[in-house]
Amino acid sequence: MKVLQSFLAAVVTFTRIPILWHLPAEAFSRASLYLPVLGWLVGGVQFVILMVASRWMAQDVALFLALLFPCLLSAGMHEDGLADFADGMLGGHTIPRRLEIMKDPRVGSYGVLALLIVSGGGFLALRNTAMDLQGRTLLISAVLSRSVCIPLLGTLPYLNHAGSRSQGFIPTSFHGWRTLLPLWPIIPLFTFLPSIPAMIAFPLVWGLLILWLRRYLQKQLGGLTGDCLGAAIKICEFSLFLLACLLWPQSPP
Template sequence: MKAIQSFLAAIVCFTRIPIPWTLPADAFTRASLQLPLLGWCIGGLQYGIFLLASRVMSVELALFWALIFPCLLSGGMHEDGLADFADGMLGGQTASRRLEIMKDPRVGSYGVLALILVLGGSFLALKETALNQKATALLLSTILSRSIVIPLLGSLPYLNHAGSRSEGFIPQSFRGWRVLLPLWPLLLTAWLLPDARLVLFFLVFILIFVAIRYYLQKKLEGLTGDCLGAAIKLTEFSCFMLSCILWQRSA
């Protein structure tokens, strides 16, 4: 029952889908732990949108609708995190100044540039991915990108609790072996891509985690909701780039 409640809380926290039930407060503190499973649901919808849309419009337009679907579903939550992250980390000289900039609701030039590069690069990478693998690439990238939140939460302290909209979604005492349990949906990707190429996707997942964790530890000594949003978009972008390399579109 608790697992169902926390999954429903994840839907409330990370999408604009209304849930007509009252959920206990502790369900929301576990909401972030349901992101890998939520990634399967969102990725599955993306998969279906692309397949259906590609029957009635060009492949490029089908990709466009599949890519903007998660953004519309979340209200641009992760994209907003990426923009704030870029503004703060590139515009601030100290940890406190970086955090201050990330709190600013206005988007600066670094944020705009990050959105253009990541979103535009994602579209181009998918466009150059083989047609019969585009839907698989969409699903894999969505699952892995949402899953990266788990090890980040388990290895870095969450900063700026007071006044943060993400505060209520962060689990407490989330360390050690507990980090591995919410990642069980990753095991299901072996059904999606049952060959050695899946190892490369997991390798990219690990490398992105190590790089982002190191960067956050060095620059902030912790993380915020914006950092998690940026990690999701950067992991997604990296998976699209790998898909383009593994499944190059024939000329």
């Protein structure tokens, strides 16, 4: 029962899907640990959208619709985090100033540039990935990008607890070996990787991104915020799209 409640809490927290079932506050404190499971739901729907839409319209349009789905599902939650993250990190010279900028609901030039690069670059990378592997790439990236949050939550302190909207969704006792347990959803992904190089490259890039993000956040902020997690998801997703384009380039016509 607790597992189901926590997953439903993750659905309520990170999407706009309404859940009529009353959920206890404890379930919401574990919601972020179910992000990898939610990635399967999001990536699975993206896969279906791409497969179905490509039968009735141009592949580029079908791909655009598949990429649009997570943004609509979460009302741009992760994209908003990326924009705030870019504005704060690039526009502030001290930790307090960076955090202050990230709290500002307005989007600055750095945030706009980050959204353009990640969204546009991600689309171009997928567009130039082998057509029969675009759906797999969407599914793999949806799961791995959300899984990147788990090690960050387990190894970095969460900042701005007072008044933070994300405070209720952050686990209070989550460290050490416990950080590995919620990562079990990434194991089945290996069945979707069609080659040994891909089985090596995707986990390697994913692991390197975690190490880089952790070091960067520790140095620049001394911890993380909800915006940092949203940015981490989008940065990881974008990086995996580029990797897929590199591993599985689309054959020239």
